[in-house]
Amino acid sequence: MTTTPAPSSLIATLPGRYYTDPEIFRQEQERVFEALWCCAVRAADLDRPGAFRTVTVGRESVLITRSRTGELRAFLNVCRHRGARLCTEESGQVRRALQCPYHAWTYGLDGRLIAAPNLVKMPDVDRAAYGLVNVALREWLGYAWVCLADEPPSFKETVIGAAAERLGDPASIERYGTEDLALGKRLTYDVRANWKLIVENFMECYHCATIHPELTDVLPEFADGFAAQYYVGHGAAFGDEVGGFTVDGSAGFGRLPAVSEDQDRRYYAVTVKPTVFVNLVPDHVILHRMFPLAEDRTVVECDWLYAPDVVASGADLSKSVELFHRVNAQDFAACERTQPAMASRAYRAGGVLVPTEHHIGLFHEWLTKRLATE
Numbered sequence: 001m002t003t004t005p006a007p008s009s010l011i012a013t014l015p016g017r018y019y020t021d022p023e024i025f026r027q028e029q030e031r032v033f034e035a036l037w038c039c040a041v042r043a044a045d046l047d048r049p050g051a052f053r054t055v056t057v058g059r060e061s062v063l064i065t066r067s068r069t070g071e072l073r074a075f076l077n078v079c080r081h082r083g084a085r086l087c088t089e090e091s092g093q094v095r096r097a098l099q100c101p102y103h104a105w106t107y108g109l110d111g112r113l114i115a116a117p118n119l120v121k122m123p124d125v126d127r128a129a130y131g132l133v134n135v136a137l138r139e140w141l142g143y144a145w146v147c148l149a150d151e152p153p154s155f156k157e158t159v160i161g162a163a164a165e166r167l168g169d170p171a172s173i174e175r176y177g178t179e180d181l182a183l184g185k186r187l188t189y190d191v192r193a194n195w196k197l198i199v200e201n202f203m204e205c206y207h208c209a210t211i212h213p214e215l216t217d218v219l220p221e222f223a224d225g226f227a228a229q230y231y232v233g234h235g236a237a238f239g240d241e242v243g244g245f246t247v248d249g250s251a252g253f254g255r256l257p258a259v260s261e262d263q264d265r266r267y268y269a270v271t272v273k274p275t276v277f278v279n280l281v282p283d284h285v286i287l288h289r290m291f292p293l294a295e296d297r298t299v300v301e302c303d304w305l306y307a308p309d310v311v312a313s314g315a316d317l318s319k320s321v322e323l324f325h326r327v328n329a330q331d332f333a334a335c336e337r338t339q340p341a342m343a344s345r346a347y348r349a350g351g352v353l354v355p356t357e358h359h360i361g362l363f364h365e366w367l368t369k370r371l372a373t374e
Contacts, residue, residue, distance in 0.1 A: 010352040010354060011352065012349070012351075013350040013364065014367075015347075015348060016341075016347035018196065018367075019295065019339065020295055020296065021295065022295055024371070025292075025294065028292070028367075029058040029059050030058065031370050032058075032274050033057055033148075033274060034057065034060065035148070035370075036149075036153065036273070037138070037145045037155055038057050039143050039144075039145050040074070040137075040146045041055065041064050041144050043139055043142055043179075044183065046065065046144075050096065050109060052065035052066075052087055052094065053065075053090065054091070055291060060076055061078070062074055062077060062146055063077040063086060063087050063098075063132075064137070064144055065094075068096075068108075068109055073110065073111060073137065074134070074136070074146045075111050075132035076133040079100040079102065079105050080113065080133075081102075082103065084102035086098055086100050096109070098132075103116070111134060112128055113125075113128075135147070135148055136152045138155045140160065141178040141287070162273065166233075166271070167268060168232055168233035172233075172268070175258040176256055176280055176285050177257070178285050178305060180308070181285060182307070182308040182310075183305060184320075186301065187301075187302050188299065189299070189302065190299055191299070192336050193297075193298060193336050193338065193339040194295055194339060195275065197335040197339060197342075198298055198332070199275075199363065202271060202288075203271055204357045204360060205227035206357055209222070211331075212327055212330055214326050214327070215323065217239065218239060218245060219267055220239045221236050225356045227356070235267055235268040235280075236266060236267045238266065245281040245282075245284070246320050246323055247323040253284070254307070254310075255282040256282065256283060257307075263282065266281075267280070267281050268281075276288065276289055276290070283320075284307075285305045286303070286304055286324050287303045287305065289303075296339055302324070302325075302328060304321050
């Protein structure tokens with residue numbers, strides 16, 4: 001295969017192997033997912049001491065639980081005795097302790113080793129030293145974010161800073177009060193595509209006029225091919241006849257209390273690298289968490305969050321949820337159609353980005369720099 005130099009209006013993408021090579025994915029696990037802050041669970045899902053959830057971050061299973069004192073804690077989901085998986089379920093509830101199902105080593109909700117068969121006969125065993133391995137955890141937007149790095153990067157700069165960089169200032173996202181919202185709907189998608197294809201798709205809108213008719217009906221400017229993320233501080237405006245961010249443009253729910261006048265009737269999108277998308281509209285927030293499991297498989301959890309009184313009232317959320325569910329289904333189908341071609345000889349050198357997609361090139365530059373670090 002031969003290629004010709006790209007004209008100045010186009011820039012090259014990553015080569016196809018970046019989406020298919022298991023070794024590149026292993027490097028991403030080590031240098032991206034295990035080195036940066038990843039959004040793990042919604043804090044309200046763990047609403048009482050002993051509630052737990054396990055998630056995959058890079059090559060590790062991470063256990064998040066609520067302690068007896070009410071704080072969230074995160075640990076590697078590995079028993080310190082012989083390495084068995086401590087919690088084998090995705091989520092659950094324990095009464096007072098976490099017990100390994102293999103040899104019954106038992107840990108407090110603070111991770112300390114508290115019991116084991118014949119432990120009293122081993123007085124030299126330091127129960128703190130043989131406790132569960134801690135994982136750094138921070139709460140933001142009502143979610144627990146974890147980082148496996150021995151020295152995590154600044155949360156303020158790399159996570160909160162991503163919102164500030166996109167929206168112009170951190171207060172813009174804080175006005176939606178995401179940490180105080182209630183879960184209206186959660187859908188999980190098992191996408192047979194590389195995680196980067198999903199990120200790239202979310203960042204651009206060159207495809208919107210082709211595959212998102214419902215979205216462009218609500219946000220007409222998206223038909224021009226410029227995504228909300230193309231501009232700093234810009235939110236795509238609702239169409240003049242649109243009542244709300246719903247599948248048919250009908251009215252949604254009342255504007256969230258602190259959302260400003262200039263944020264009303266607008267949609268904002270934020271990518272928090274590596275694996276989070278935040279979508280902001282006046283009456284709700286949609287948050288995507290990605291869990292890359294293989295070079296060609298990514299699980300995406302999508303939460304629709306509303307004012308607590310809206311959820312408590314039993315209001316019909318279906319038209320609100322359906323709009324972005326359709327967007328998700330359309331996007332993920334497009335990514336799955338693209339994934340096989342990443343292994344084609346036609347894509348060995350990669351593809352090209354048109355001007356409305358050029359900010360994806362910045363994502364590629366960021367990734368290649370991460371992979372180059374030792």
